Each structure stands twice: as structure tokens, then as C-alpha cells.
Amino acid sequence: MSELAERAAKLDGCDPLQGRRDLFDLDDGVIYLDGNSLGALPRHVPARVADVLTRQWGRMRIRSWTEEGWWEAPERIGERIAPLIGAAPGHVVVGDSTSVNVFRAVVSALRMTPGRSEILFDATTFPTDGYIAASAARMTGATVRAVDPAEVAKSLTDDTAVVLLNHVDYRSGRLHDMGALTEAVHNAGARVVWDLSHSAGALPVDITGHNVDFAVGCTYKYLNGGPGAPAFFAVRPDLLPQLDQPLGGWCSHREPFAMDTEYVAAEGIAKARAGTPEIVSLLTLDAALDVWDGVDLHQLREKSLALTGFFEECVKELAPAARSVTPEIRGSQVSLSCVDAERVMGELVNRGVVGDHRPPDLLRFGFTPLYTRFADALRAAEILGEILA
Ligand SMILES: Cc1ncc(COP(=O)(O)O)c(C=O)c1O
Numbered sequence: 001m002s003e004l005a006e007r008a009a010k011l012d013g014c015d016p017l018q019g020r021r022d023l024f025d026l027d028d029g030v031i032y033l034d035g036n037s038l039g040a041l042p043r044h045v046p047a048r049v050a051d052v053l054t055r056q057w058g059r060m061r062i063r064s065w066t067e068e069g070w071w072e073a074p075e076r077i078g079e080r081i082a083p084l085i086g087a088a089p090g091h092v093v094v095g096d097s098t099s100v101n102v103f104r105a106v107v108s109a110l111r112m113t114p115g116r117s118e119i120l121f122d123a124t125t126f127p128t129d130g131y132i133a134a135s136a137a138r139m140t141g142a143t144v145r146a147v148d149p150a151e152v153a154k155s156l157t158d159d160t161a162v163v164l165l166n167h168v169d170y171r172s173g174r175l176h177d178m179g180a181l182t183e184a185v186h187n188a189g190a191r192v193v194w195d196l197s198h199s200a201g202a203l204p205v206d207i208t209g210h211n212v213d214f215a216v217g218c219t220y221k222y223l224n225g226g227p228g229a230p231a232f233f234a235v236r237p238d239l240l241p242q243l244d245q246p247l248g249g250w251c252s253h254r255e256p257f258a259m260d261t262e263y264v265a266a267e268g269i270a271k272a273r274a275g276t277p278e279i280v281s282l283l284t285l286d287a288a289l290d291v292w293d294g295v296d297l298h299q300l301r302e303k304s305l306a307l308t309g310f311f312e313e314c315v316k317e318l319a320p321a322a323r324s325v326t327p328e329i330r331g332s333q334v335s336l337s338c339v340d341a342e343r344v345m346g347e348l349v350n351r352g353v354v355g356d357h358r359p360p361d362l363l364r365f366g367f368t369p370l371y372t373r374f375a376d377a378l379r380a381a382e383i384l385g386e387i388l389a
């Protein structure tokens with residue numbers, strides 16, 4: 001056994017999260033390192049969704065809105081996500097996509113900063129955030145500027161209304177300093193919106209401790225909510241009373257079933273809803289969140305850092321033609337730069353190592369701590385080495 005294989009076995013043997021892997025439906029012959037794009041299916045979810053379809057919808061039909069708690073599902077599931085992102089209870093709601101929630105948060109923040117008209121957004125962001133920020137600017141008469149996160153502090157002006165940032169960079173895996181950046185934005189009198197798509201479920205997040213104004217994020221990555229699972233939206237408790245979100249619909253009305261022609265927003269976090277909730281997707285996510293019961297997020301973080309660090313060591317030794325571009329202060333992914341990355345990822349996938357290619361030259365690997373083993377990291381690096389040799 002090689003020295004790396006011995007270490008992998010030892011690390012897997014003493015992994016406090018090792019039992020969690022059995023909760024997921026994974027194939028023996030596949031090393032799945034793409035949970036940062038689409039998380040794996042927890043084994044118990046299909047039966048729960050079957051119940052939603054056949055009994056709740058099939059037999060109970062419309063009674064399920066009240067008797068199965070469908071109506072309150074967006075807030076109830078938000079309550080389950082709150083501890084994973086450090087949100088205050090009662091201040092997270094689930095529904096719509098991340099793109100829609102970025103829009104909701106950015107426009108809400110603009111409405112809280114009258115007299116200011118500039119939106120700054122992370123120049124390295126996953127493109128949808130930039131597109132939405134630009135559209136929000138066009139609709140409101142604001143201006144928009146892309147800024148590298150390292151330059152945010154010196155780019156803030158008296159006119160900055162809102163700053164839209166990513167907690168973890170989707171390409172490099174860099175983890176941004178939520179505390180320092182939020183403080184800088186607040187010192188300039190602006191509001192901050194954090195996109196937690198690549199940190200929720202990947203590491204402990206503390207939006208309350210960092211005084212974050214708004215947070216949004218995906219639930220189909222590290223939260224394993226399934227393809228197209230609805231996104232979350234969180235607001236700082238003291239901002240909730242003044243929240244005036246741009247997509248208020250009948251489901252965020254104070255009395256939805258009064259069907260009044262005049263809009264009066266609900267009082268609690270329900271005011272961040274819009275229309276009929278995506279019940280099947282929401283309840284799929286609800287079931288999937290069970291895998292988090294009892295997980296210590298600090299143990300999760302420890303394992304994630306150990307896994308990504310071990311993978312980099314393996315790559316250095318076994319696949320030296322690839323070079324990590326992921327800084328030490330990171331989320332739960334490693335991105336490697338190499339020649340002909342698209343073809344290399346294609347070959348990796350053909351050989352059972354599933355990551356993704358991000359143009360032009362990156363191989364991106366997500367290390368979901370709940371189900372990835374150190375042995376997987378080693379085997380992925382071995383196969384990469386064989387392809388690159
Ligand atoms: C940082 C980030 N924000 C938003 C999204 C997209 O959100 P959605 O397609 O769910 O609207 C992604 C990935 O798809 C992402 O990586």
C-alpha cells in the first residue's frame with residue numbers, strides 16, 4: 001500500500017462523518033465530485049416524495065394545503081435552513097430560484113437606501129448574479145459596476161446603495177471574508193447581499209454574527225435538495241419590518257384568502273414570498289434536509305479542509321501537470337488548471353470521476369463532506385494522473 005493510500009485509509013477510518021455516506025444513493029464505481037453543482041440523492045427521499053405525490057396530492061388533493069402543512073412549507077423549511085447559515089429563526093423563506101431571490105434582495109436593498117443609486121457586484125460572480133444586478137439597475141434607474149471582491153472596500157462611495165457578493169467563488173473556490181466585507185459595506189452606509197450558493201452546507205456560515213443584511217442561495221448543491229430545488233432568502237431581523245420586496249404577490253399578502261385588490265404585506269418572513277409555492281420541490285428538499293440532523297458543522301468544516309488539502313497533495317504527487325488554483329482560504333472545492341481541460345474532464349467522467357469543466361482551463365471538483373471519502377480523493381488524483389501522463 002502506498003503512503004498516500006495508508007493515509008487515506010487512516011483518515012477515512014477516523015472520520016466522524018463516515019456513517020453519513022450510507023444515507024446517500026451513490027454508485028460503487030463512480031467518484032462523485034460534483035455535489036457543488038447537483039448534490040446526490042439521499043436514499044430516503046424517493047419514498048417521501050412518493051407519499052407527497054400519491055397520498056397528499058393523489059388522495060387528499062386540495063386538503064393538503066392545510067392538513068399536510070403545504071401552505072406554510074416555505075417558512076417551515078426556511079426554519080430548517082436557518083441553522084445551516086446562522087440565520088435568526090423566522091427570517092428565512094424558501095421559494096423561487098436563486099436568480100429570482102438575488103433580484104428580490106437587490107431591489108429590496110435599493111429601496112432601503114434612498115438617495116443612493118449604485119449597485120456594486122462581484123466581478124468574479126457566477127454570471128446570473130451580474131445579469132440580475134444589471135437588470136435591477138435598468139429597472140430602477142440605478143447604475144451598476146462590477147468590482148473584484150478584493151477591491152470592494154476602496155470602491156465604495158457615498159452613492160453605493162447595495163453590494164452583491166459571493167461567499168465562495170464558484171470557479172476558484174476562494175472563501176471571501178464575510179465579516180470584513182460586510183463591515184466595510186455598512187461603514188459606507190450601504191446594504192450587502194451575500195450569495196451563499198457555494199457555502200450553505202459546505203461550511204458553517206454565520207450571517208447573524210456578521211450582521212448580514214440579505215442572504216440568498218441554492219439548495220440543490222451542498223444541501224442536496226434535487227434538480228431545480230427552490231432557493232432560500234434570508235433577511236436581518238431588524239430589517240424585516242421595513243422590507244419592501246419587489247415581487248409581493250398574493251402569497252405574501254397579510255390575508256391571502258381575503259383576495260383583496262389592495263396589497264398589504266404580511267408581517268413576518270412570509271412577506272418575502274410571491275406566488276404559489278413549488279410544493280413537490282419544496283417537500284423533496286424538506287426530506288433531503290434530514291441528512292443534516294445531528295451534523296456538527298465544525299466537524300464538517302474540518303473534514304472538508306482535510307479532504308481538499310489531501311486531494312491537492314495527491315494531485316501534486318500523481319498528476320503534476322495539473323495545478324491547483326484554489327487558495328487556502330476556501331470553500332469545499334478544488335479547481336485545477338491544466339491544458340485541454342474540457343477534454344480531460346470528459347475523460348475523467350468516462351472513467352467514473354465526475355467533476356465539471358469551467359471554461360477555459362479549469363477542472364472543478366466539489367468535495368461534499370457528508371459523502372466523499374479520502375480514498376475517493378486519492379483515486380480521483382490517480383485517474384487524473386493516468387489521463388495527463
Ligand atoms: C453563485 C451562484 N448563484 C446563483 C446560481 C444560479 O442560481 P439559479 O439557477 O438557481 O437561479 C448559481 C449556479 O447555478 C451559482 O453558482
Ligand SMILES: Nc1c(O)cccc1C(=O)C[C@H](N)C(=O)O
Pocket residue numbers: 036037038126170
Ligand atoms: N444549476 C445548474 C444547472 O441547472 C445545470 C448545470 C449546472 C448548474 C449549476 O448549478 C452551475 C453552478 N452554479 C456552478 O457553480 O457552476
